[in-house]
Amino acid sequence: MRFLHTADWHIGKKLHGYDLLADQKDSIQQIIAIAEAEQVDAIVIAGDLYDRSVPAVEAVELLNQSLIEINLDKKMPLLAISGNHDSSSRLATGAPWFQQTDFHLVTQLKQAFEPVTIGDTQFFLLPYIEPIAARLYFDEEFPSIKEAVQRIIAEMQPLFDPTKKHVLITHFFIAGGLRTESETPLEVGGLNSVPYELMAPFDYVALGHLHSKNALKEGPVRYSGSPLKFSLSEINDEKGVWIVDSDTMLPEFRPLTPLRDIKKIQASFADLLHPDFYQNLDREAFWQLLLTDRAVIPNMMNQLRAVYPYILSVERVNGRESQPMQQFKKREASPQKVFATFFEEITGDTLTERQQDWLDKGLQIAMDTEKRD
Amino acid sequence: MRFLHTADWHIGKKLHGYDLLADQKDSIQQIIAIAEAEQVDAIVIAGDLYDRSVPAVEAVELLNQSLIEINLDKKMPLLAISGNHDSSSRLATGAPWFQQTDFHLVTQLKQAFEPVTIGDTQFFLLPYIEPIAARLYFDEEFPSIKEAVQRIIAEMQPLFDPTKKHVLITHFFIAGGLRTESETPLEVGGLNSVPYELMAPFDYVALGHLHSKNALKEGPVRYSGSPLKFSLSEINDEKGVWIVDSDTMLPEFRPLTPLRDIKKIQASFADLLHPDFYQNLDREAFWQLLLTDRAVIPNMMNQLRAVYPYILSVERVNGRESQPMQQFKKREASPQKVFATFFEEITGDTLTERQQDWLDKGLQIAMDTEKRD
Structure with a gap:
């Protein structure tokens, strides 16, 4: 079977204050076109469908329309999980009905142990969770997400059908992944990463969270990256989706062309x-x-x-307009010194002798005027 | 066929600051039990499922769980519309999938012309709309909601199957309906009401919006009222649901017992x-x-x-603690006068001669002390 791997749609996200809804709608249309051209058997969305837990109504409308088009109009199976930006409860609205048309939207840990089989492949959908969710589910303590994910994968393995391939869809920071400036760090203090080695039982791991497709460059554990550039740090990124054939599990890249680059x-x-x-x-x-x-x-x-x-x-590039006058925290600076430094900040040049002379004379006149008043 | 008519769940609503989620969950369970006992063929919810356009996550979870239980677990058909408190776009999430299991959730005017037939009855679902929605749909001007609803019903009538009964499910202020203090008026200035006569083409009209089941007392045009009392003005209301049999279209009342009255x-x-x-x-x-x-x-x-x-x-009941001292807007009131009026406000009595004497002496001492300082 073949599937398309995408993630981090972040619908409703703004770029430096600019609305991206038109760009996001356009990129989703391109994803649908690629899925049709590649005749995939499923579209995988590995979390962060929305940018916020309470998305704006326009974002809700765009995601609703997109999912209707993919799953109901085009009849394409969908496998999606909630990411750290989604509200799992809000995103879950309607999910039990979606299954009737092979739209599997997983937002809770317990659903991670209900694999979905399409063709020769078993998909395990593990949404973004906090360690507390694993603690409640297993009634065990986990010092960090690493131990929680380890336990979860150990729980999945007995469910593996040995006659099938096994794909994990999840949304974490896998150690070694390269960050951009547009992701929200999952946790502070270094307890946030999941070791790459834990992914070994799977033939392919379809990741969301990091926004660069090159965050993990080789092997069968991949971030699709976001469909759009969400920060200046991504200016040179190539955005797109992976097409994965279960025969080889080698992801092939299909680029997306942004409406506004x-x-x-x-x-x-x-x-x-x-x-x-x-x-x-x-x-x-x-x-x-x-x-x-x-x-x-x-x-x-x-x-x-x-x-x-x-x-x-x-x-x-040649000036420093953004930090002028920073030397003038001391009150004792003379008017001459203030002016000369300001001139230098703005123009990059020091005062010529003639300019210095004008300045001295001008200041003298000003002071004389002040005394007379 | 038989149906249960309810409305105005207002999930997430608070009563004087108190959370009602437990009460709402309990009342929904009672509604489900009545529907099962009465062996109805559908549950009708005539708008205002939520109390707010952006409900709290706990409210989303309660409605999601309730609808799953009714429609997926108990396999009961559901006919629901959005009310003036719902965000039609947010509530619409998942709606196209719901239809597969006879859960018809209508949030847009255009869907009002797609009647749902159950047994011998055709249901027309008209969500709460503003006149602008009718203007956009018909490309005609409507001075008020009255003319818009008139036009909508004229558009529905050619769709009537003459071999069926016809039920309208909607959410407006029908002229003559009695208000309580817990509804949000739909519009100011008297342009908000829909004449009762417009409802004539229908065998039964299942209304939402007004919170008293007695808002319209007789005939086949009825408010179900809210399942719970949402204001002190409803203290003596009896809350419940209507059971309607399409043979007679006479609503029979089934009361709900509040968790906390x-x-x-x-x-x-x-x-x-x-x-x-x-x-x-x-x-x-x-x-x-x-x-x-x-x-x-x-x-x-x-x-x-x-x-x-x-x-x-x-x-x-005997005092007026809530509005004391209101006479003292003028600065010229003497300390004696201020004190005497305050005493009267609080106790309801005037000062006795002896109290007046104490007051005069006390004030004199105070003034003497002040002069010495």
Whole structure:
């Protein structure tokens, strides 16, 4: 059998304040098209369907419509679990009815021991859980998620049908995985990771949580990554889904093309606003702008947004506008010293002798005026 | 065929700050037991399943569990609509899958024209809508909900199967209905009501919105009322469900017994705290306490709550503690006048001549002391 492995849809997520619903809808449509073209027998979504436990109503509508299209309209089997961003209780709404059309949505630990068989493969769906859930289920103490997952997998193994392949769908930080800036760490203090070795009993592990498909690069334990770039740190990531054939369990990558990509450019302010410069740029992209200017630019953001509506950040590659005047915590700095340092902060140059002379004279006039009043 | 008519579950609603989830769970269990005993062919829930558009996770869990029990475990058909308290989009989650097991959950106007036939009866499910929804659907202007509902019912009538009975399930304020204090008015300014006469084409109208079963007392257009009392104004209401047989379309009432009823008692503070007095009272009820005392009672609420944990209100039948000192908006009132009026407010008595004398002397001493300092 063949399946498509995706995860971390994070429907409702915003990128630096920009709504991504249109981008998310578009990427889901691409995933559906790939699933159809590849004639897969199931779509696997390894957690974090929503970005928040209480998603906005527009996010609810997009996920509802997408799942209806996949499972009811296109009749594709779906295997999905809740991730750390989902509210397992809210996401579970309707789940017992979904099973009737081979949509298996698993949100509770006890369901992890009810494998779903499709073709020659047994799927085990283990949602994101806290160690407390394992403690309640097994009535045993677990110092960290590592021991809990170890116990869970030991409990799964007797359920293995030896005539089938075995796939685990889950949502944890597997030790060795590379982070991006858009995941929410699962726990502080180093107790958050699950050792890679624990995954050994499975022929393939379809992971969610880390947003880069390269978080684990080789072997049959893989993150699909998110369908979209969710942070500047992912600017060079290639986003997509895995197509896995159970004969080989070797994942093949199928890229997704974002509606609006994240792009970076370095230029002067004048160039950025010049039609000759921007006419060949994708102005509707999410832009990281690297300004070469050092001078203060009045009304800078509004002017830039008129050309580039979706700016993620503006950085000064030659200046340090973002941290000016930090030396002036002491009251004893003279007006001359304050001005000279400010000039240097903004322009990167020191005052010339002539400028210093103007400054001295100007300040003298100001002080004389003050005395007279 | 026979059906059970209920509405206004308002799962997650609080009563004067007290959580009602246990009471709501209990009342739903009673409804299920009645449905089984009466061997109904469907349970009708006429809107306001939840109390809020974004219900608490515990409310989501209770409704999910209840619907699973009714429709999947007990295999009972369900006909439900969204009310003005529900978010139609959030409530719609899973609805297309529910239909497979005869759970018809209707949240959009367009679905009102897809009647559901059970036995000899055609059910039309019209969720609560704003006039704007009718405008978008028909591409016509409607000055108020009255004209919108008129148009909707005109659109339904050609769909009537003449060999069947016709039942409308909806959630509006039907003119003539009696309000309680626990409904949220649908609109201000008198544009909110739907004329009773518009209901004429139907053999029975299963309404939600008003919380009293007696809001419309006779005929085949009925509010079921809420399963629980949601305000003090409902203290004498009888709560329950209607059982309707399509042969007669005459609703028969089946009462529900609340886990914790709302009760009222008038007594002195001393009596209320005396074991001889309260030993025969249902202390776990929601109490409206009418105190006969006039004096100030220090730490009153804490003492009362030690005996009656669920107090809805405490009123002074002989005093007016709740609005003391309201005369003192003018600065010119003398200390004598202020004190005398305060005394009267609290005790209901005027100062005796001797008390007046004490007051005058006390104030004189105070003023003399002040002058010396």
